[in-house]
Amino acid sequence: MSFTIHGIGVSGGIAIGHAHLVSRAKLEAAHYVVPAPQVPDESARFDAAIRAVRSELEQLRANVPATAPAEFTAFINLHLMILDDSTLSVAPRKIIESEQCNAEWALKVQMDALLAQFDEIEDGYLRERKADVIQVVERIMKTLSGQPGYLPPAPSDAEHSLILVAHDLSPADVVQFKQHHFASFITDLGGATSHTAVVARSLNIPSIVALHNGRQLIRENELIIVDGTQGVVIVDPDRQVLAEYQLRQHQFEIERQKLKRLRNTRAVTLDGVEVELHANIELPGDVVEARENGAMGIGLFRTEFLFLNRDGLPDEKEQFAAYRKVAEDMGGLPVTIRTYDLGADKQTDGAQGMTVNPALGLRAIRLCLVEPQRFLIQLRAMLRASHYGKINILIPMLMNAAEVDQALQLIRQAKSSLDEEGVPYDRDITVGGMIEVPAAALALGIFTRKLDFLSIGTNDLIQYTLAIDRTDDTVAHLYDPLHPAVLSLLAHIFKAANKAKIPVALCGEMAGDVALTRLLLALGLRQYSMHSAHLLDVKQYILKSSLRKIKPLVQKMLRAHDPEKLRALLGRINA
Ligand code: PEP
C-alpha cells in the first residue's frame, strides 16, 4: 500500500531506491561491575528506561497519522508486547541484582538469549519478528545511554540504490557515509541545522530528517522515493507516481549539469558588486568537490570531524598532514581552519556528554581552554601547515574578552614553541572568531578590536537567540532565520564590523540557502561560505541580483515585525 510521510528536507534532489533499515552499532554493551550499594540505583535506572520506552510507544500509538497504513497500530502494539514480556522488562533487573552488572549488559544478555531462540523458529513470519525485538532493545539502549550511534553497512556495489532509514543518526555516523555512495538517508529525529543535517548537505544526496515514525512505518527493502527538496517520502509508490518522479529526477540532474558551466564565472551582481563564495568542509577529501564547484576558498573547515569515530585523538603529525593537504590542494586560495568545535552533539568516542544542557556546556573554545595541552597540539599543527598555503585560524563560539585573550595567548605560545624548534610558519597568519552567541553579536567591539576577521555561525546564533535546540525535531518548526531578532542581530553585526573595518563572512546554513542570498547581500555580506553543493546555485542567484533594487526592501524588512509581512517582503526581494 502506497503512503507518504512528511519531514524536513535537508538536502535537495530526488532519490528512488530500496529501504535499508539501519541498526544501532553498539548493541554490544560495555560490561562493568556495579558496586553493591549502587545496585538498587542501577535497577531503578533500568526500570525508568523501560517506563520511558513504554510511554514513548504509547504516545506514538496515540498519534498515529491518518495516512499511516492500518497495520501500523498493530505494529506498535507488537513492540509494546515485546517490551512488556518479562524476558526484556523483568529478567534484566534480576541479572543486574544477581551479577551486580550494568543495565545495558543485562539487557544485552537477555536480548542475545531471545534472539538465539528466534533462530530456532521454523516459521518464517515469526523468525522475522527478530527485527522487532532488536528495534525494541535499541529503544531501551538509547534511553539508557542517551547517545545514539549507528554504523553504516560495509561499502558495496548495491549501495547506490540504498536509502538508509534510521531513527536517529549522529554527525559522527553521517560523516562516515562519505566513504559510501548511498542514494539517500532519512531519519525520524533531527532539526534542519543539526550537525547531522549539516553533514547530510555535504554528502550531496537527498535527505530528510524529522519524519517522526519513518523507521516504524517503512519495511526493509521496500521501494521508496525521497524528495529531499519537499521533505516528502513516498513509500511503495504506484507506477504513475514512480514515472513522474523518475522524470523529475532526470530534470534535476539536467539542471545540475547546466549549473556546472558557471564554475569559473566570477560572482558579480548586475550592478557590479562582487562577492566571494567559499566552501565548508568536514574532511580533507571534501576539497575535490569544493574545487569542482568553483570555491574561491575554504571558509570553514570543521576540524572536529577528524576527532570523531576513532579510538584516541589525532596527534600533531596527523593533524598537520590533514591541514597541509587542504592548504596545498587549494593551491594558495584562503583556507579558514576552525579549531575543534567538540562537545554538544559532537562527542569524541569515550567522552560521554553527561551535562544536562550540552549545547550550553563545555563546547568549542570553552573545551579547548580547559584542555590547553590538547588545544596547543592543534594550534601547532595549523601553524606548521600555514607554511604550505594561505591558512586563517578561526575560533568557534567565543563569548567574552577573556576567551579571546586566552586563545590568542595560546596561539602565541604555539608560535614560540615552533620558533624554538626553528619550524617555519606563516608569521602573518590571521586569527578570526565565530560570532554565534548573541552576547558576542551584541558586544561585537570586544572581537573587532582583538581579531583580524569574523565569521557568523548562524546555525548556533539562531539556536541561542531563539532558544531552540538545533538537534531537537520537536522544536525544529520554530527555527526561523527571518525572526526580527535574528535579522536585527545580523544587521548589527554587519554595521559594527563595517565601521571597525573588519571583514565578516557567514558560514552557517543560511549562506547556502538561495532564498536568503539576496537578503544577506543587502545586509552587507560579501563572503559566503557553504557546502559545495550549493555554491553554483547561489552564484547563479548573485548573477541575477541587483543590490540597488533590493536594498530598500531589506530596509523595510528590518523595520517589520509581522511574519506574514516579512515573508511577503522576502518574496518581493526574490522575485
Ligand atoms: C554555525 O553555527 O552556523 C556554524 C557554521 O558552525 P556549526 O554548524 O559547525 O556549529
Ligand code: MG
Ligand atoms: Mg556553530
